[in-house]
Amino acid sequence: MVKDIAEQLKSRFSEMGLDVPLEDIESKLDELTNKFGVPVDEAKRSVVSQYLKESNIPRGEFYGKDSSPVKVRDISSEGQWVGLKAKVIQLWQSESDSIAQVGLIGDETGTIKFVNWAKSARPLVEEGKCYVFKNVVTDSWQGRFQVNFNKNTEIQEIEEDIEVGSSVEDITGAIVDIQSGSGLIKRCESCNRALIKGSCGEHGKVEGKYDLRVKAVIDDGKIVRDAILNREITEKLTGITLDAAKKIAEEALDPSKVVDVITEQLMGHYYRVKGPKVGRYILVEEMERAVPVSDGDIQDAIAMAEGL
Ligand SMILES: [Zn+2]
Structure with a gap:
């Protein structure tokens, strides 16, 4: 016994x-x-x-095996051991060596930040894939809830696709800034992170694969939002395909030339932007040129943004 x-x-x-x-x-x-x-x-x-x-x-790490499955919406306190069935929506740039991965996961009821601590040595997750997460611990940071992985966290990929519910934003406004990290970028082949100076935060120096995206700031006169345009939306909106972008960069011997071209096209123009709001970002799913209320509005918006 x-x-x-x-x-x-x-x-x-x-x-x-x-x-x-x-x-x-x-x-x-x-x-x-x-x-x-x-x-x-x-x-x-x-x-x-x-x-x-x-x-x-912590005791929780030992006894965490009993964490009960919850929905993202139900997470309302810190220090709870929970299980989630969620989709990885976005991986973010981690600023710290102690973090193996950080990003956003979501289920039908909403989205929540997750942190995969390096010391927990958990497997990495991939953007767009769905998982059952067992034994994650709720936490809060700067007034927002998040879940942390730990040594006991079990991560199991599942086949089914999860329709992530989130508030869909639909705003019409002027693009007042195109942020750095826009244009022709390279991503890590293993984890899809955007490379910084040819380096992945997780995998170090890698060859990387090209991608096209725009991080635009859009202002409807009342609120300012960061909008992320993926390759598909960027290509559709600007008419510049990934291949064309590579050509532009090659000919100019400068990848940032692509941002210049995109900025010239978009800056100051009015767009209607629709997509799920994720943190401070709108992940743009639909975007079309819109008619400005008046020219003055755009000028005001730009003047305001420049004054910030
Ligand atoms: Zn990587």
């Missing part, structure tokens, strides 16, 4: 990267149950806390 429990605990500890001698666990359990007459369950809990305390591991 004690031996079985000791073996269970040992394998659970080693899953968590903790190497505890089986005899140690066994003798502790044995002492508590046989010498002091402590009930088995109680003894087990006591031994577990002792090791967790010594190794500075």
Whole structure:
């Protein structure tokens, strides 16, 4: 009996990267149950806390196995162990070595930021794929909820596609800025991150594959939003295909020439932009030229943006 429990605990500890001698666990359990007459369950809990305390591991990480599945919308407090079935909507640039991956996942009820800590050594996820996440912990940062992965987090890819629900934004306004990171960019072949100076935050120096995107700031006179145009939308809107963009860059011997051309086309013009709002971004799904209310509005919008 004690031996079985000791073996269970040992394998659970080693899953968590903790190497505890089986005899140690066994003798502790044995002492508590046989010498002091402590009930088995109680003894087990006591031994577990002792090791967790010594190794500075939060109790939740050990007991996290029971996390219950929830919907994104229902996440309303910190420190809860939950499970989610969600789609990876976006991976963001991580600014810290301690973060393996950061981005946005979502289910039918909404979207939430996730952080995959490097020290947890969890597998990486891919944009656009759906997963069952078990044993993630809710947290909040700057007033927003997020989920963190940890050593116990289980990530299992699933075949079904999840229709991510989010508030769809539909605004008509002037483009008042085209931000850096627009135009011809390169992405990592393994994780799809945008490369910075030929380097992936996760995979270091890589060859990368070309992509086209625009990060535009759109202003409808009341609110200012960052809109992200993927390759498809960018090509449709500007008439510049990825191949054409590569040619422009080659001929100019300068990839940033592409941004110049795009900026010239879009800047100051009115567009109707539709797409899910994700954090501060609109992920543009539809975009078309719109008629400005008046010329003055555009000039005001640009003047305002430049004054910021
Ligand atoms: Zn990468």
